[in-house]
Amino acid sequence: xxxxxxxxxxxxxxxILAVTLLASPLFAQGYHSLGRNAYVYRNYEKARELFLKxxxxxxxxxxxxxxxxIEKIENNYDKAAxxxxxxxxxxxxxxxxxxxxxxxxxxxxxxxxxNSVVFYCKELWIKTGASSxxxxxxxxxxxxxxxxxxxxxxxxxxxMELHKKGNSAEAEKNFREAINLDRNFLAPKFxxxxxxxxxxNENDALYYLGEITTKIPFYYDLQLIVGDINFKNRNYRTAxxxxxxxxxxxxxxxxxxxxxxIKRGTCYFHLSNLDKAEEDIKKA
Numbered sequence: 001x002x003x004x005x006x007x008x009x010x011x012x013x014x015x016i017l018a019v020t021l022l023a024s025p026l027f028a029q030g031y032h033s034l035g036r037n038a039y040v041y042r043n044y045e046k047a048r049e050l051f052l053k054x055x056x057x058x059x060x061x062x063x064x065x066x067x068x069x070i071e072k073i074e075n076n077y078d079k080a081a082x083x084x085x086x087x088x089x090x091x092x093x094x095x096x097x098x099x100x101x102x103x104x105x106x107x108x109x110x111x112x113x114x115n116s117v118v119f120y121c122k123e124l125w126i127k128t129g130a131s132s133x134x135x136x137x138x139x140x141x142x143x144x145x146x147x148x149x150x151x152x153x154x155x156x157x158x159x160m161e162l163h164k165k166g167n168s169a170e171a172e173k174n175f176r177e178a179i180n181l182d183r184n185f186l187a188p189k190f191x192x193x194x195x196x197x198x199x200x201n202e203n204d205a206l207y208y209l210g211e212i213t214t215k216i217p218f219y220y221d222l223q224l225i226v227g228d229i230n231f232k233n234r235n236y237r238t239a240x241x242x243x244x245x246x247x248x249x250x251x252x253x254x255x256x257x258x259x260x261x262i263k264r265g266t267c268y269f270h271l272s273n274l275d276k277a278e279e280d281i282k283k284a
Contacts, residue, residue: 032063044070061092065100072103081107088123098128105136114140118218118249125251134251137218144216145186152181156188163191186212190222202229213242220250224260231263240267258284 035050048070051063068083084100092100101124108116117140121133147153159174172195175188193208206229213219213226227242243264246252252260265280 031057032060035063035066039066039070044073059090061087061090062096064090065092065096068100068103077107088127094128098124098130101133115218115249122249122251137249137251141216141219145190145212147182147185147187149182149185152178152185152188155181156185159188159191168195186215197225197229202233205229206233210238213245217245218249220246220252223250224252224256227260227263231267234270236267236270240264240271243267 031050031054035047035054038044038047038050048067051067051070054060054063055067064083064087068080068087071077071080071083081104084103087100088097088104101120104120105117105124108114108120118137121136124130125133155174155178159171159178162168162171162174172192175192178185178188189208190212193205193212196202196204196208206226209222209226209229213223217223223242223246227239227246230236230239230242243260246260247257247264250256250260261280261284265277265284268274268277268280
């Protein structure tokens, strides 16, 4: 081989190696690392450019996460949320996944979109087992059960003290008085509803608890109780809705999920929605 041909061959090999390197995961990892460095030094414009290149090369969840953080820093919250939503659908570092979900939870709560808060909390719990996600839903539920009416609160507290002492009749009277002071105060309605449920007084149980499940669709434990009452009384359409809320929002185990799917499928069967009935039974 003459020197000129050898030189041309070396140039071709160098070009092929360069192209291969640019397309390799190792080089893509370089985009992400360089983006992280730029992010740390608050060069957000350069960081954004590098993370976008990394996404084009590797579609990395961590890069979507950092793009979301950059948009959040620049107060572009809707755009930040879109990046976080994409990030959690990708393979990503657990720490960044948890952070992405909490960003989505906070954004949703600021918009008072509580159904989305519950949706993201449930996804976070399924993927990581984070007890904090479940605690968040419980705190929101408790807040919605409560009131700012101090007179109603005092009556409720008095009722709870009487209940602890075994004075059921006086406790019930105070719960009713608390409701009269604030018709939207759900906590005393919960107490009266659960008392009726335990005494198998299903009419009163549905009267009080049904209102709560309508106002708090993600109160999944109560959805299961009210769903069972409606199912037993052949209120299949309402029962199916209760079971759907429990399935969609509930932190329930596999056995509970299967039982609930069977009950909902049975509701759909009685409502002549045979396709949905078959779908639920197959899932179970």
